[in-house]
Amino acid sequence: MENQQLEKIASQVRRDIVRMVAGVNSGHPGGSLGCADFLTVLYFDVMNHDSSKFSMEGKGEDVFYLSNGHISPVWYSVLARSGYFPVNELGTFRKLSSRLQGHPSTDKKLPGVRMASGSLGQGLSNAIGTAQTKKLNGDKSIVYSLHGDGELQEGQIWEAAMYGAAHKVDNVIATIDYNGRQIDGDVEDVISLGDLSLKWQAFGWEVYNMDGHNMQSLKETLAAAKGNVGNDKPKVIIMKTEMGQGVDFMMGTHKWHGVAPNPDQLASALGQLEETLGDY
Numbered sequence: 001m002e003n004q005q006l007e008k009i010a011s012q013v014r015r016d017i018v019r020m021v022a023g024v025n026s027g028h029p030g031g032s033l034g035c036a037d038f039l040t041v042l043y044f045d046v047m048n049h050d051s052s053k054f055s056m057e058g059k060g061e062d063v064f065y066l067s068n069g070h071i072s073p074v075w076y077s078v079l080a081r082s083g084y085f086p087v088n089e090l091g092t093f094r095k096l097s098s099r100l101q102g103h104p105s106t107d108k109k110l111p112g113v114r115m116a117s118g119s120l121g122q123g124l125s126n127a128i129g130t131a132q133t134k135k136l137n138g139d140k141s142i143v144y145s146l147h148g149d150g151e152l153q154e155g156q157i158w159e160a161a162m163y164g165a166a167h168k169v170d171n172v173i174a175t176i177d178y179n180g181r182q183i184d185g186d187v188e189d190v191i192s193l194g195d196l197s198l199k200w201q202a203f204g205w206e207v208y209n210m211d212g213h214n215m216q217s218l219k220e221t222l223a224a225a226k227g228n229v230g231n232d233k234p235k236v237i238i239m240k241t242e243m244g245q246g247v248d249f250m251m252g253t254h255k256w257h258g259v260a261p262n263p264d265q266l267a268s269a270l271g272q273l274e275e276t277l278g279d280y
Helices: 002-025 029-036 034-048 069-081 087-092 125-137 153-165 196-200 215-227 262-270
Strands: 063-066 142-146 172-178 204-213 235-240
Touching: 002 029, 002 034, 002 069, 002 087, 002 172, 002 262, 029 034, 029 069, 029 087, 029 172, 034 142, 034 215, 063 125, 069 087, 087 153, 125 142, 125 153, 125 172, 125 204, 172 215, 196 204, 215 235
Parallel strands: 063 142, 142 172, 172 235, 204 235
Antiparallel strands: none
């Protein structure tokens, strides 16, 4: 898909995000806005998947796990916009009996969701387990996962990292949303992550870096990682993003990690985001 087309989809996804969160005065807009470009490229350009034939097993197709489940608004929007469920269902976000819970869950069998997430640190273990199963079954598909940078403060991430490298699970591509912010402030001030590239290399992973707001960088980096599947090394992409990307008053701060915009702020946000596919 052309970069301009992807940018138009991402703009609509951002509109969906702020409207969903504002609609119930609850949710996490900051990280969701920051990952809109990545998930748009992943679902509309990179992954081999068929929304009309979703199955929990994901045999013969690429699989994605959202580990930092609090940014569910961006994932729900991308899933809906790529055909997994009706777009108008986005209006039920975080409401009673909705399939679109604040953190993704599997109990209501929402198409596209294969694991409940929200307890940070667990997604990489799921991704590696699924990827290893695919290898054992002769399935050439790839498993993708997304993680927050603050999530790397969870010990389970590094247990999974050791396991993936030790067992040469080379068909997993993990991406780190490296915006430098988490709920309590800057990541550097909470628990510094040090040099992430060197750290992942030391754990035996193949490391890539990309600009999370440049469609060409996203496409080329994901293609490069995908092209090296089969080289005995799991892959991790450190993706530089800006929390709140696309909405000027949400950028440059951690304060919009989990705060919904009021009606005036929503109007301001929507004024900065082009409606390209039609609001739900």
